[in-house]
Amino acid sequence: MTDFDHLPEFVPGTVWLTGAGPGDPALLTLAASHGLATADVIIYDALISAEILALARPGVPLEDAGKRGGRPSAKQRDISESLIHHARAGRRVLRLKGGDPFVFGRGADECLALAEAKVPFRVVPGVTAGIAALSYAGIPATSRDTNSAICFLTGHAASGQVPDDIDWAALSQATPVLVFYMASTHLKEIAERLMTAGRPAGEPVAIISDATTPRQKVIIADLATCAAEFAANPLPPPVLVAVGPVVRFREALNWFEP
DSSP states (O other): OOTTTTSOOOOTTOEEEEEOBSSOGGGOOHHHHHHHHHOSEEEEOTTOOHHHHTTSOTTOOEEEOOOOTTSOOOOHHHHHHHHHHHHHTTOOEEEEESBOTTSSSSHHHHHHHHHHTTOOEEEEOOOOHHHHHHHHTTOOSOBTTTBSOEEEEESSOTTSSSOSSOOHHHHHHHOSEEEEESOGGGHHHHHHHHHHTTOOTTOEEEEEESTTSTTOEEEEEETTTHHHHHHHSOOOSSEEEEESGGGGGHHHHOOSOO
16 A cells, blocks of 8 residues: 555546645655646646655656746746647646645636636645745744734735735734735835824834745844845845734744744
8 A cells, every 4th residue: 555545546638736835845645645746747836846846756857937037937828738739648637836826826727728728627725825934933923912813915916916815904803913925125115004093113023034944034023124124135036924922922933942
C-alpha cells in the first residue's frame, strides 16, 4: 500500500487547481503532494518555491505562469487556454497556485474557463498566508482576550490601486483584527484610511515578508509609523500586513525566527 492509495485518483484529461500553501513545503496537503507526484504537466505561479517544485515527478514539464507586478507576466486568458489544451491532450494537469487557489487569486476565473470548456477539474485547497504567516510570526489570528472576529482583505485591486469598494468606516468598526494581502505598495494610503475611519494611530501592525520560509522577516510598528518603517526597511514580496491587538503576542510567541 502506497502513501497515496487512499487519495483521489488523478485522472488523465483533468485539471487539479491546487493550493501550494505560503512557501514551506511542510505545509503542503497530502492531496497537493499526490498531485506533484502524479501530474503530467505542472503550470505554476510566481510564488511557488523551488523546494516545492523539486517534489514534482522527475522529468515533468514545468510551465511558469507567474504574474509579477510591473514586469512582463502571463496573461490570464493564456493560462486558462494552456490548462484546457493540456487536459484535452489527455494529460493530468496540476495548476499550482500559492496559498489557497480561491483566496485573492484567480482560481475562480480559471475554474469558470474550465467549466465552460467542459474540462473536468478538482480544487485542492491550500493553507492560506492569512493564517500561516501570522502563525509563523508568533501572532494568533484570534484570541479570546482580544477578538472574536477577523477580516481578510486585499490591499491591491485588479486596477492596481487600493480597492474602492471597501466601506472603511464600517470596516474599522467591524472587527479588531484586519489582515491585508498584497498591501505593501499602498501601505501608507491604507493606514491613513484606517486612521481617518477611527482606528487608533498607535494600533500595532505587523508586516510579514516571505512568511514560513527561511527568508521570513517581520517589521513591527503601528498605524502611524508602519509606512515609514517599511519605506526605511523595504521587504521583498510576498508581504502580508496584520493590524490589531493580536500583534502584541509576537514578543512572547515568536517561535519560528531565531
